[in-house]
Amino acid sequence: MSRKLRRINQYRRKNKNLIAANKIKPEKWCISNNEAQVALNSQGYKVKQIKKISCLKHQVCISFWDIKGNICSSFFSYRIFLRWQKEVENLISTCQIFKEWQKLNYLLKYEFAYYQYSSAMEEELQAALEIRLKVLTTTAPQAV
Numbered sequence: 001m002s003r004k005l006r007r008i009n010q011y012r013r014k015n016k017n018l019i020a021a022n023k024i025k026p027e028k029w030c031i032s033n034n035e036a037q038v039a040l041n042s043q044g045y046k047v048k049q050i051k052k053i054s055c056l057k058h059q060v061c062i063s064f065w066d067i068k069g070n071i072c073s074s075f076f077s078y079r080i081f082l083r084w085q086k087e088v089e090n091l092i093s094t095c096q097i098f099k100e101w102q103k104l105n106y107l108l109k110y111e112f113a114y115y116q117y118s119s120a121m122e123e124e125l126q127a128a129l130e131i132r133l134k135v136l137t138t139t140a141p142q143a144v
Helices: 033-042 082-093 098-114 119-143
Strands: 047-055 059-066 071-077
Touching: 033 047, 033 059, 033 082, 047 071, 082 098, 082 119, 098 119
Parallel strands: none
Antiparallel strands: 047 059, 059 071
16 A cells, blocks of 8 residues: 655745845844844833844844843744834835836735734835835836
8 A cells, every 4th residue: 555645845835935035134133232122122022131132044032131030032023123124125125127026025915914014014115115116117118
């Protein structure tokens, strides 16, 4: 009796987020204690002092003391940092042709559907995408 092997990754979408597609490389960021504290405070954590920051490929591990003096450690998405928004805005603004913009738009739709973004950050990135689309559509006919 032969057994049929399963294809585990058959339906998994590969390279559909900005990190996996190598558009953004946050593991190379040097996140400062102040930057981490601001990001954690915006997420609702009461941070007294940052103890340690470890940047991994898809997330950052932050150890910190809370207001009560407890040591807390957890993994956080890079998407909570303002630097993430600036990097994505930079990607949007550097799109030179419509096809690049389409690929980036596709990646961002996936990002917004599967990852938690603050509503303000999502709105600003959507607006940046729309502005860049208008620029690309108005300059493309003139270039031809």
